[in-house]
Amino acid sequence: MVSGGVTKFAKAHPAMDFRLMVKKAYDQAMAEVPNLTKDRITGTRVSYFSDHFSRQLKAASMVQDYLGLNPKGSVRIEWGGATGGECFQAAYEAVASGRMDVCLAAGYETMSRVATWKGNEFIALASDTNFDFPLGGFYTGYYALMVVRHMYEYLRLTKFAHVKDEREAQRLAIAEGQRIMSWVSVKNHINATHNPYAQYPKRLTVQDVLDSEMISYPLTREQICTMSDGAATAILCTESVAKELTDRPIRITGVGTGTDTMRLADRPFGSVPLYPHEKPKDYEHLPYPGVHSFRAGRSAGLEACRMAGITNPLRELDFIELHDAYASSEIQTYEDLGLCKYGEGYDFTLSGAPFLKNIDYGLDVPRAGQMPVNPSGGLIACGHPVGATGLMQAVFAFWQLQGRIKQHFGDPTLQLRNPRRGAIHSHAGTGSAVTVSILERGF
Amino acid sequence: MPRPKTFQHFRDVQEELGRSGAAIFRDANGVESLVIDSPYSIHYIHSYAEDSPFFLALAEGKLLGSRCTNPSCGFVYATPRGHCMVCGRPTEWKELPRKGRVHSWTTCQFGSEAFLKETPYNLAMIEFEGAGSLLLVRLKDCVQSDLYVGMPVEARFASDPKYSITDVWFVPSK
Missing domain, CATH: 3.40.47.10 (Thiolase/Chalcone synthase)
Structure with missing residues (x-):
C-alpha cells in the first residue's frame, strides 16, 4: 500500500x-x-x-x-x-x-x-427475509441476542456462578456486561476527539453511555454506530512500483477471511479452532460458536496470522483497527482474534490493554498501551458508511504505520510509538463474513 | 416558478420534502444542493419455495423443523432447511415440540421502519428438546424484566394466518 x-x-x-x-x-x-x-x-x-x-x-x-x-x-x-x-x-x-x-x-x-429507520430496514434485508427480517428487521436486535448469550456464558457462569437465584444472577451479569461495554464506547469516542475525520468525537463517561437511550436491551445508543455518508480509497501496487512512489511503503503480509451461517439460529455448537498458544482443554465445555461468538472472525484471524507468520497476536501486533459496529462486538472480537481467550474479553477490557497510554479516559487502565484497539475511534465514533469503512481502517492503519498521524490529523496524540505491524478487521451481518488483513512497515 | 425553500438543517429538509417534495439545502460553506422527494414502492412475487410447507403448517398450528435423512447423521434443525448443513443430504419434515426454552433474548425499543409501531417487542432464540439448532421468534405476554436464559416457553399460533414467521410466537409456560 x-x-x-x-x-x-x-x-x-x-x-x-x-x-x-x-x-x-x-x-x-x-x-x-x-x-x-x-x-x-x-x-x-x-x-x-x-x-x-x-x-x-x-x-x-x-x-x-x-x-x-x-x-x-x-x-x-x-x-x-x-x-x-x-x-x-x-x-x-x-x-x-x-x-x-x-x-x-x-x-x-x-x-x-x-x-x-428506513436505513435500518435496508441493512436488515441482509438477514434471512423468510425467517428473521419479519420479526423486526433490526440488526441491533440480532447483536443484542448475541451479547445476552455472551454475558450468560462468560459472566453468569463465571463471575456470578456463586449467585443462587438464576434470574438475579443473570441480571447482575448483564449489568456488569453493560458497564464493561460502556468502557469500550468511552475509549473509542475519546480517541476520536483527536481524529478530525471522525463523525462523533466526544468525551463521555461510563455513566453517560449507560444513561443514553436504550435501543435493544442491553445495547444503548452510545454503544452502537450510526448511519454515515463517506468514502475512502487505498492504492496498492507491486513492491518495485511502491519503491518508486514512496519512501514509506506499507507491506500487506497476511489476509484472511471467514464466513458463518446467515441465520443465527443455524450456528453450530461445536469446538473452537485454536491459535497456537491455546489448548483444547481451555474450551472443554464451551459450545462454539453458538450465538455468542463470531466463528468467521476467528477463521479470518487464524488465516491472516498464519500467512503473516504470527503465532501470538497479542505479542506480535502493535495495534488493531477492528469493526466495532457495537461495543459488544468489539469485546467479542478481542476473543476471536486471540488477544485473550474466549471468556476473558470483559477482563481484557477492564485491564485497560486496548486503551491508549497517553490519553486520560477518566478510568483506571493499568495495562493501557499493551494492544491499542481502534486508536482512530473505530466505527462507533468515526461512523460506518459501509462500503468505505474497511478502507477507512486501512487508511488509518497505513498512516499509523507510516508515522504520519500528526500530518493527517493535525494532532499527534493518536500516533503510536514506532508501530511496526497492525491489523484491520471488517465484519458483515452478525458475523456472517469477516476479513482480517495484516499491514507491516515496509521501510 | 418559485424556487424551493432553503434550509440549513438537513432534518428540516427532510420535513419539507414530506410537505412540498423539494427543498434546497445550504451547508456551512454556503454550497446549495437541490433535494427532491423520490418515492419507491414494489410488490414482490415472493415464493417460499422449498420452505413453503413450514409456513403452511404454521397456519394449521404446527411447528415444523427438518431432519437429515442420512441415518448416520440425522441432524435435527429447528429452523428448517431443505438440505443438511453437515452432510449435504436432503432433509425431511419433522414436527417440533410446542414447548422449548429461551437460549437468548432481547427487548427492542426500535425496529426498522415497518416495525416501529410494534415497539417495544421481545425477540428470543428458542432451543427444543431433540433439536440441534435454534428458532428465532417474538416472545409475547411478558416484559423485559420477566425474561431470562433458560425460561420455559411455549408456542402460540395466529388464528388468522398471514403466512409469515410472525404466525407463530412464544409465551411463558404456565
Missing part, C-alpha cells in the same frame, strides 16, 4: 453524491504519491454495500468514469458490512496474482438518502 484517502464521515453530505465523495478521497490519495500518474493505474476495485441506499444500480461504473479511469478494468465488491475489507483484499489479490501493477480500491456509502 502506497497511499490512501478518506473523506470526513458525516450524518449527511447532501452537497456531494457518491462520485464526488470518492473523487475527493481519490485526489487525496493521489496527491500523496506525485510520481503516480493516472495512466499507471492498472485498474480498480470499487465497493458499496447497498443498491437501495443510492437507488442507482451499477453505481461503481459511475465511480470509475467520474475518476476518468475508463477503459481500465474494474469490478464492484459487495459483502455486507465487510464490503470495505473485502474490497481491500480484492485489490490485494489483483496485485499479488500479477494481474495488476497498481490497483485502486475505492469504497463509499451514502446512507443519508433515506430516514434512519
